[in-house]
Amino acid sequence: MRSVKKYEVANIHLFKQQLLEWSKRYDEITWLDSNNYQQNHSRFDAVLALQAFTLIKTDYVHAFDKLQEYQQTTKDWIFGYLSYDLKNDVEQLKSNNLDLLDFPELYFFQPQKLIFIKNNEVEFQYLRIVDDEMDSDFKEIHILEINTLKRAAPSQKGEIQSRISPSQYLERIQELMAHIHRGDIYEANFCQEFYLEDTSIEPFQVFKDLNAISLSPFATFFKWENNYLLSASPERYLQKKGNKIISQPIKGTARRDENETIDLRIAKELEEDLKERSENIMIVDLVRNDLSHTAKKGSVKVEELCKIYSFRQVHQMISTVTSELADGIPPVEVLRSTFPMGSMTGAPKISAMKIIEELEVSKRGLYSGAVGYFTPEGDFDFNVVIRSILFNANSNYVSFSVGGAITAKSVPQKEYEECLLKSKAMREVLLNGIKE
Template sequence: MRTTFFHKTKSSKIFKNQILAWAQKFDDVVWLDSNNYEQNHSNYDAVLAVDAFTCIQTDFFNGFEKLKEYQTTVNDWIFGYLTYDLKNDVEVISSNNFDGLEFPDLYFFQPKKLFLFKDNQVEIQYLKGVEDNWEDDLKAIQNKNKCDLESFDCTQDEFRRKVSNNIKIKLRIHKDEYFEKINNMLAHIHRGDIYEANFCQEFYAEETVINPLETYNKLNAISNPPFAVFLKCNDKYLLSASPERYLKKDGGTIISQPIKGTAKRSNNFEEDNLLKSDLLKDEKERSENIMIVDLVRNDLSKTAIKGSVKVEELCKIYTFDQVHQMISTVTSKIEKTTHPVDVIKSTFPMGSMTGAPKISAMKIIEDLEETKRGLYSGAVGYFSPIGDFDFNVVIRSILYNETKKYVSYSVGGAITSKSNPLQEYEECLVKAKAMRTVLEH
């Protein structure tokens, strides 16, 4: 179905900038960038999929079955997203909270044009019928001039001068109300209804116009995360600086890497190392992480070959530009007959964004949060023709509905019996820093 070409770049960084600028003319765009972050379980440095040949767009009702049928029928590369509200397809739960963004619950497309980056080589895969255009497209990409790219190769100060959105951000939940809701959640924990739950709050702006590409470039330059995403679905955009992998399938191996535990960075080397060390030893953060590891182990066991679920890394500290994070890696093995969509359905939504026990936590979250999560705390990624997949967790992200002129970002944190409402609030502000910087300055 696809014709493959190869292109050697003189500078992969420049070519990546050029190709993302070129991609803006398409209605369907998924750009995945690891930002050269050293990590295990990585196949590509970056991937671009554009120009839908076929697609599926649906609400949550029978969403996973529809995706399963689409993925099986197409039997090709497909790219797209799963919103958090697909939980309503997995469990008897509803979402009645306010939704200012209005993303469809599930969207995937089969791209006519696909670019896979590894070191200085780009593998170009075009569907039959459009393959004759690849050389013209390559010339158009390389001809992207300085004007198109002026926001790429800049310092953070230069970004602030060039991309000054100057947007006034509003809080969906104000500080006193946040404390009240956290105390309500703590009451559930002390009663034994749940052990842990991830509580999220929205920051938003109405009647606002942004340049999605420039805003993404600025956010990415500040954070340099391993699971960055620029997604365009007609008039809706996701600009994501996610540090977290949700789930990956590599042959018969399934990999989950939940994040629980966050500490701020310091410009002082000794202080930064101390913050990192304190995070590693923090009992509350470790207990949060270990609870979610147990949840992930249970989720993976639903499709795993008996005895194959293993914890490869427990509470390991990873350092990013904005924060230190505590990450665990859990793996399992599956039979060849297990459908890839069934693996996702049996683990969705991801434990790091829900809580334990998962169903009780989701119900309490739905009751206490003010906003429908939508794509926030969902996942973006792809399926390959052989049924492998890789998905991130949509956090540290800006969402934009261009038609409604509505901009939103949400942040959250895990609440346990040891949580202090003020400290939880301050952790949310640390997580929100990059998005706020991008939008307000």
């Protein structure tokens, strides 16, 4: 189905900028960039998927069944997302909170044009209906003038608002902790939305700015028509490589410091923090249970427990849980049986989702969902949509949400401060990049 051609590029950093600039002409875009972050499981450094040949767009009703049929019918590369509210398909729950973004709850497309980057090699994989454009596209990308990539001067317009006030946030954390003390749940991820109304942003530039200050391993630019996701996610939700399934939940966050000695001390304190470790271990147990539904007996393993990974903005505590897929399990079933990811829900999962739905004000939508791809062989890789900006260009509505895990040992004021830390990069790029 696809023609393949490879090119050598001397300056891959510049080529990536040119590639994203060139992609602006298309209605469907997925750009996934690991930012050269040293991780064990990536199959490429970056990929650009463009121009839908086929697509699926649906609400939550039978969403995973529809995705499975689409994936098995195309037997090709498909790129897309799972919104958090697909929980309503998995567990027959409801989402009645405010939704001003109005994105589809599931969206995938089969791209006509695929461009992979690995080291200094660029591989074009085009459907045969457009494969005569490979050489001309490469030439056009490669000679894009650098002055077309200069940043436009920002203007200040719009004000970032919060869906709930700081005092309301603290009150809801207290309510969550009351549920924990009663034994209804023992951990929950509580999120809040920040937003701008009647505000236009330049999505490509905001993404570039966000990526430049974060350099996260699961950075994503996703566009479908007038809807945009600009993500600096550090977290992998789930990957399938052959029969191996890999999940890497994050629980535990600490700030970085410019002073190397202080920064190392902060990382060490995070590693030894009993509250943060307990949060992480609770979610590891939940992930182990989720993976067991599709795993060969005895194959679920914790390969890393509470390991500290350092990113440009924050230190994170990450665990790695793996399993071996049982025979006869379709790829989509692995996603269905683990979704939504435990790091964004809590434990027990269903009880936590019901309680946070009552206490949160905004519908999560794509936030705390997942973006990724399937290969023709049925492998997949998905991130967790956090540290992300969502933009509906039709309604000029901009949104970003942040959250954290609440346990019996949580201190509400510290949880609020952690939310502000997680929101720092999104605030910075939005305040610097709002258009008149």
